Amino acid sequence: MxxxxxxxxxxxxxxxxxxxxxxxxxxxxxxxxxxxxxxxxxxxxxxxxxxxxxxxxxxxxxxxxxxxxxxxxxxxxxxxxxxxxxxxxxxxxxxxxxxxxxxxxxxxxxxxxxxxxxxxxxxxxxxxxxxxxxxxxxxxxxxxxxxxxxxxxxxxxxxxxxxxxxxxxxxxxxxxxxxxxxxxxxxxxxxxxxxxxxxxAHPAYRQRIIDADSTIETTVFGLGWPERHRVLPNATTRRWCHPDGSARRLPAAINKYSGALSRIPDRGDGALLHLQHPALPFLTPITLTAAMPADWADRAALYAGETALRxxxxxxxxxxxxxxxx
Ligand SMILES: Cc1cc2nc3c(=O)[nH]c(=O)nc-3n(C[C@H](O)[C@H](O)[C@H](O)COP(=O)(O)O)c2cc1C
Structure with a gap:
């Protein structure tokens, strides 16, 4: 074939x-x-x-x-x-x-x-x-x-x-x-x-990729899906990740027991991001799409690979x- x-x-x-x-x-x-x-x-x-x-x-x-x-x-x-x-x-x-x-x-x-x-x-x-x-x-x-x-x-x-x-x-x-x-x-x-x-992707998200000089591997945006992911650093990761990217104790503990939340049907509109804030350790995997406010770039998971540096x-x-x- x-x-x-x-x-x-x-x-x-x-x-x-x-x-x-x-x-x-x-x-x-x-x-x-x-x-x-x-x-x-x-x-x-x-x-x-x-x-x-x-x-x-x-x-x-x-x-x-x-x-x-x-x-x-x-x-x-x-x-x-x-x-x-x-x-x-x-x-x-x-x-x-x-x-x-x-x-x-x-x-x-x-x-x-x-x-x-x-x-x-x-x-x-x-x-x-x-x-x-x-x-x-x-x-x-x-x-x-x-x-x-x-x-x-x-x-x-x-x-x-x-x-x-x-x-x-x-x-x-x-x-x-x-x-x-x-x-x-x-x-x-x-x-x-x-x-x-x-x-x-939101234009602000794309611009952050273009401006990026690092990515981190973490589990911090793990509410409902506590698996590893690669993202750009933002205000949320600076608040809730150790310097090596690993999630601090509070979000790690919350994420660990949150797997059942993935059963909640997705409405596809990222509504939960309204409630998400860099100061709070409840961090969903939802990312930043075009219809959302640009300043949510500091609360959402900005997924990107290491090619972001190039x-x-x-x-x-x-x-x-x-x-x-x-
Ligand atoms: C924003 C974003 C969202 C992704 N979502 C998914 C997904 O829903 N399902 C999936 O299998 N992989 C997903 N991936 C991972 C890709 O399948 C792929 O492995 C990865 O993008 C390859 O690395 P690169 O980003 O350096 O090209 C996603 C990657 C990015 C950057």
Missing amino acids: DIADRLKLDVPVIQAGMGGGIAGAPLAAAVSVAGGLGTVGLLPPRQLKSAIATVRDEAPDRAVAVNLLMPFTRRPHVEVCLEARIDIAVMAFAIDRNLIQRLSDSGVFVLVMVGTQAQAAEALAFGADGLIAQGREAGGHLVGTVAQADFLPKALALAGSRPVFAAGGIAAAADTRAALAAGAAGVVAGTRFLLTHESG LDRVTSAAQAVAELAP
């Missing part, structure tokens, strides 16, 4: 499905029209259905991909994907054997994002069609535990003939070329695509695809 044909790619570049309104239909469609693979981030089911329909309309000759952010994926999300006959699902932050099976049986190509050899082996044993090997330098939530360049060969060795895509640290054509030379089938970029006119402008999504093409 030629993976470029299967995924209908002209360029071996995948835009990461970023939840919370960052990667909606406008970004995914623009990336796919430009020859890459756009991925719709998880949205409430009704919005997800309409985003899939929009991508199909705007990029009719391309594959449609949806990110299944597993801690927040419920049966209605899956039904929407199957009814809309999506082509590709990217499963992340839990590996569900039954769901992989069900998607595969319906003809969906299933990629699983992994960060360790154990996760890679599990995903492959459960029937994943391919892997996304995430390095620790990636933006957003992390399964990655070591640098992408160190993990990629390990994932490739396990994957055999199944394709592996490299995620983390992809900001320029040279990064794509390096991943391809190491054996990757292609690359996945998140932060680079956040810096496009089509992303849902990226210096916002472009169109088509330009980003062109710049990442090997």
